[in-house]
Amino acid sequence: MRRLLLGMIITMFGIELNARAATLPVAATDVAASWDSLYWFLIWLSLVFFVGIVVAMIVFAVKYRKDVNKKPKYIHGHTGLEVVWTVIPTILVLIIFAWGWAVYRDMIHPPADAMEVHVIGKQWSWQFSYSNGNTSVRDLYVPLNKPVKLIMSSEDVIHSMFIPNFRVKQDVVPGMYSHVWFESKVPGIHQIFCTEYCGTDHSAMLGRVIVLTAEQWKEWWSGKKIDVDSLPSDPSFPGYRANFLGEGLPADAAQAQGLSLAEKGKKLYETRTCSACHSTDGSAKVGPTFKGLYGSDVKLIDGTTVKADDNYIHESIVMPAAKVVDGFGPVSAMPMGLVTSEDEINQLVEFIKSLK
Amino acid sequence: MSNTAAAGHTLAHGDNYINHTPGIKSWLGTLDHKRIGMMYLYTILCFFLLGGIFALMIRWQLFSPDSHFVDHDKYNRLFTYHGAIMVFMVIIPLIPAAIGNFVLPMMLGAKDVAFPRWNLASYYVYLTGALFAASTLFLKGVDTGWTFYTPLSIRTQSSATWVLIGAFIMGFSSILTGLNFIVTIHKLRAPGLTWDRLPLFVWALYATSIIQVLATPVLAITLFLLILERTIGIGIFDPKLGGDPVLFQHFFWFYSHPAVYIMVLPGMGVISEIIPVFSRKPMFGYKAIAGATFGIALVSFVVWGHHLFVSGQSEFANFVFSLITMFVAVPTGVKVFSWLGTMYKGSIRFNVPMLYVFSFLFVFTIGGLTGVFLATVSVDVHLTDTYFVIAHFHYVMVGGTIFAFLGGLNYWFPKFSGKMYNETAGKIACLLVSLGFNVTFFPQFILGTLGMPRRYANYLPQFTTLNMVSTVGSWMIAAGLLLTAFYLWRALKNGKPAGDNPWGALTLEWQTPSPPPMENFLYDPVVTDGPYEYRGEKIKLGMYA
Structure with a gap:
């Protein structure tokens, strides 16, 4: 028995x-x-x-x-x-x-030291921006055995970032940031699906996580191209390498650029007239200063206090009147529509983050 | 009243609800609940056929990974129509408005529902809404998915507004029927029909009606706001205008989750009727089942957030909704165990309705258990919006509601028509539908765990084999349903007389001629006992069971 x-x-x-x-x-x-x-x-x-x-x-x-x-x-x-x-x-x-x-x-809950990558979902593709200014489309490049946090927003409708091998999924919602994190232990390719129905080519909105070893990562980070075809294919989908289905869609377009995300944001800060009203040295102008803003507690004119996180800054750029800082009211003097693309908003957020 | 006496009356009178007044006009303007029930039945079955054709087209597209049977835009319309038709026009009204309309007043010993004119109005309201929505098939179609998530549903160039108006209108039909049933159950019970003698189908319809009356207005408000958002841009859901797209999901599921129980509770009620009759035994734990019905109805209002675990809802909300959702499993389990308890030491008959009960129990158990997976917040993260969810809710909606409906249709068909169908054909059809169902949907659980997302017009080649199996299964279901339509149609044409009470059931609707006369009963019925008190000579009563 x-x-x-x-x-x-x-x-x-x-x-x-x-x-x-x-x-x-x-x-x-x-x-x-x-x-x-x-x-x-x-x-x-x-x-x-x-x-x-x-x-x-x-x-x-x-x-x-x-x-x-x-x-x-x-x-x-x-x-x-x-x-x-x-x-x-x-x-x-x-x-x-x-x-x-x-x-x-x-x-x-990601570890505090997670590397941050900005993700923008748009009909019907994924765009990734790295802190050093590198960008890539459809292919997300990350280092092996290092925690990575994705800060995601949408240009149009709701999308959803799904990486089956990591068992993570998170909707990417227009008008706010959402997050997902992972630390891959397996190098090579991992499939990305969009899992929130987003219109015509929803089923073609695919992508790949390209997990690089420390050496490969160093090369890619410094701007060199990586031969993805030489990497191990997705272990869950053996032999499958394409990062999209369907015709007429752009293939991988990874590129390195000179300026970091925060530096690009600084340029925007200067050229889009942000600097006319917001200082970076702590002094108050027409609007509150950016220095030390990120992560601080902000008192609003309605008496409530909010934390100045990614979502707060995003909302304040897109909808300046939504939350007016105490002492700068009664209505916001800032016009809407100064910066509208998610890409540029991300750059400004990173710039403000850098002003400790 | 004994069986033979009732049969004698049928022969003596020959006057029933079908032949009482001739002509199509007498049907279209009828206030008789039985005729209205039949009109609902035929109309809903037409939409069931339409939704089924869309399902077969979806499966045909998915037979191969890069199929060009339809392009992406057409595929997106296929699944939108399949979902919207099956949910709003078929499964929600199917059992309450068609079978319930016919059977409920008779089970109570009443001559009709409390408000016969409302009843007829509800049918035409339903028809108007359904035709409104279906008319978009000839316009630009709808490609939002049946869930109408914003901002996609705001931006789409398709005819979404018309479908929203259609669903808005159909909601009123649901409210009218619900209110009508509640009043009927309260006011029109026969003498002696105390609350603890009510058939469980009545309890189920009662709970369903309460959900319909309370939840449907929220859907109406939501759809109305979305219509306004699309037409004049009020900025409630549109992020470009400062609105919150996730708020729409909260509103939508605040109705649509209770709606899941609008769909499934009546099915459970049907099962609770069939099991005691074909086991010749009282219902095991009658009060527990009635209580569980209300337990499920109550909990259904506070679990909507489990549809939003990855939508960007707060961590706290996920905690609360996951916890509360878990408790749905408990009353559901109580029902399944009580049904098994009823079969224990029974004297079981294998007629077609009972075969559907076996299928129901098999399939619904899988649907219920996989629901626990999805209620578990971390497990849901990987599985949501994949084919696992598709499989899960088809196991609940089809395995629960449609199987129960088919069981109920085969159970009450002799009462509706006075005719008996070919039982062998019925058994073959049941086998085909049940087998086909599992062949279609079981592989979809695996597709889902492997990661295949829902609403994909094309998919990775690795998912091909399972999709092919699934498509073959869909043909088996179609064959089974066509066979059902055929043998029932033949029975209508030249079926043998069924007698008044072919299964030997004790509930009131069987204690009157088949088909029933205009005001249901030849004498005012008086109730002296519970609905399932099978003992003594009552065990052998039916001609066919």
Whole structure:
């Protein structure tokens, strides 16, 4: 009996290992690995319930069929049993919830030292901007074994960044920043899908994460081109290399530029007349200063206080009247539409961030 | 009343709701709940056919990864129409407005619903809204997805406004029916029909009606705001005007999540009717099932946020919505276990309605368990907006509602028509639909875990095999449904007389001739017992079961 049980357990693990490969993408991050453990716990638990219910159904149907059991038992219920099948599932779902929440916290809170990359979703492509001024389209370049945080916004409608191998997904919403982070342990290519329906070519809005070793990363960061075709293909989609489907869409266009994101933002600050009203030295002009703004607590004219994070700065550029700083009211003097492209907003945000 | 006596009356009178007044006009202007129920049934089945054709076209496009059967814009219209038609025009009204309209007053021992004119009005309101929405097929179509997410639905050049107006109008039909049922259940119960003797289908319709009355106005407001946003740009949802696109999702799911239970609770009610009849046993835990129905209805109002786990909603909101959603599993489990408990030591008959119950239990269990996956916030992150979600809600909506509907249709068909269908054909059709369903949708769970996103006109070649299997399954479902249409049509033409109570059921609708006379009962019924008290000679009552 014991040997039989042991055999069964070993077989089950064998089945699970095979089933993992057949039904899940490769787990390329630690978060993905802990996601998988929870997922397989749920699968086994569900199997227990499913098999139990279906077997009971079949056994009852056969054992108590009309021809065999002519006299049904006249019963209306069983309080003890009903309590049991209410209480046990309640406990189980609470355990599932707690485990799910624990994994979720790791999934959404990046380490403080995560490298930041700006992502813009637009119909129907992805654009990536790196702090040193490098940009790329459809292909996101990141270093191996280093945490990366994506700061994402949309130029038009809602998109969603989905990287199956990392088990992460986050909607990219116009008018606000959203975030996703990962730390890939597997070099090479990882598929990106857009998973929020975004119009005509939604299914062609694909991309790839290109995970580079330390050496390759150094080269790419300094502006050299990387031969992506020589990298390992996506382990979940063996042999598949294309980063988009469909015709007439731009291929990868990675390029390095001289200016960093913050420097580009500084240029905008000067040329778009921001500097007329906002100082960078702490002095108040028509508008509040940018120095030390990022991360500070800002008091508004309605008496509330908000944290000056990415979303606050984004909103203040696009909708200056939404939140007016105390002492600069009653209405905002800043016109709308000075800077409208997400790309330029990102540059200004990075510039303001740099003014500690 | 005994079976033979009722049969005698049918022969003696020969006058029933079908032949009482002749001519199409007498149908179109009828106030009889049975005729209105049948008009709903036929209309909804027409839309079911239309939505089904779109489904087959979707599956045909997805048979190969880079199919050019339709281009992207057309594909986006296909899935939008499939979803919108199946949700708003088929599954929401299907069981309450078609079967419920016919059966509910009879189960209560009433002559009609409380407000027969409202009832007829609700049908025409539904028809108007449905035709409004369907008319866009001849305009520029709609490509927003049935969920109308902003700002895509604001920017689209398609005829979205007309569909929004159509859905807005159909909402009033839903409210009218809901209110009508609530009043009917409260006021028109036969003497002796106390609350604890109500059939569980009535309880289910009661809970459904409450959700319809409370939640549908929110949808109306949401759609109205979106129409205004599209036409005059009020800046509520449009980020370009300072609006919040995610707010639309909150509003939309505040209705559409309870709507999921508008769709599935009546199906559970049908299952609760069929099981005791074909097990010849009282319902196991009657009060628990009635209570669970209301438990689900109540919880359904506070779980909408689980559709927004990756939408940019706050971490705190995700915590709360994940936690509350978990509790949906508990009353749902109670129902499944109680149904099994009813079969335990029963005397089980394998008629077509009962076969659909077996299919329902198999499929709905999978649908329910995969729901727990999606309620778990971190697990949902990977699975949401992939084919896993598609598979999950088809297991619930089709496996739950459509299977229960088919079971109910086969169960009450002899009452509707007075005729019996070919049971062998019914069993083959049930097998085809059930097998086909699993062949179609089970592979989609795996496609989803592998990462295939929903609403993709083309896909990576790695997903091809599973998609091919899924498409083949869709043909099996189609074959099963066509066979069903065929054998029911033949039964209508020249089926054998079914007798008044072919299954030997105890609920009131069976204690009157088939098809029922104009005001349902030859005598005013008096209720002296619960709806499922099978004992003594009541165990062997039916001609066919």
